[in-house]
Amino acid sequence: SSVIKDLKGRLDGKVAIITGAGSGIGFESAILFAREGANVIAADINLQSAEAVVERIKEKFPLNVLRRTVAYKVDVSKEDEVKKLVEFTLKEFGKLNIMFNNAGIMHPHDDNCINTDEKVWDLTMNINLKGVWYGCKWAIDAMRKNKDNKGGSIINTASFVGLMGAATPQIAYTASKGAVIALSRELAVTHARENIRVNSLCPGPLRTPLLMDFLNTDEKKNRRLVHVPIGRFGEPVEQAQAALFLASDESSYITGTELKVDGGLTAAY
Ligand code: NAD
Structure with a gap:
């Protein structure tokens, strides 16, 4: 117990699932959440990259006996896989406090309204929107069962383009992110009395491979x-x-808010 007092992390004792943890926002979040004392389930469709983040955490924080980090392979667009991820978490860690539904794709296809292809549209919606729905659904089911500190925090990664139109055509992506914001608001309202908070994170344009590949000139x-x-x-x-x-x-x-982390983009005219 003396170790617990010494930790003073902002997420001490909490159990967090992060999807898309193998890269970009998810990768940095896994490290930060672990630094703050959370047990992190680093979930990604790319297991190797999730394992790499676990290795990084073990190198950075070798002495913390209270925190455990594990890698988990999941395709968030498959409901049975998301359900199993949450079941695994409850079995291994006994509860779920934080669900960060962050996995998402931006297809490098000519995604304007006229040219966009139905396969690209469906793939984008299946990962970016249905994936978030599945994550919320199974997280809420688990958070209702938490014995200590009932409830939890769900964070869904949307984008500034969910709030405004993008200058570069990406219609399926924009539509998926707008829907993530709407879904998050409604879940925030309907689950507030259960102490389950639901917010969306709206990043601006980031220096990540996802965007740099898209803005390729x-x-x-x-x-x-x-x-x-x-x-x-x-x-x-x-x-x-x-x-x-x-x-x-x-x-x-x-709860029910959009946190814009966008360098002032959405405030500009
Ligand atoms: P990234 O490509 O660096 O990381 C995304 C991770 O998600 C990858 O590790 C990938 O393997 C994983 N992933 C992809 N499909 C998956 C699936 N079906 N199941 C599980 N994991 C899957 O991207 P990032 O920039 O860190 O993006 C994270 C989130 O932020 C996404 O939702 C993205 O739309 C959003 N976002 C990014 C930007 C930006 O500029 N990069 C801006 C706004 C919003």
């Missing part, structure tokens, strides 16, 4: 940056810091 990059008052792309760790706040009890009165 200097012209496209500069066009996007014109709209960012801070004048640079964001870093994944800056999203992780915001997710940590929403995950922790420091945000105990915040």
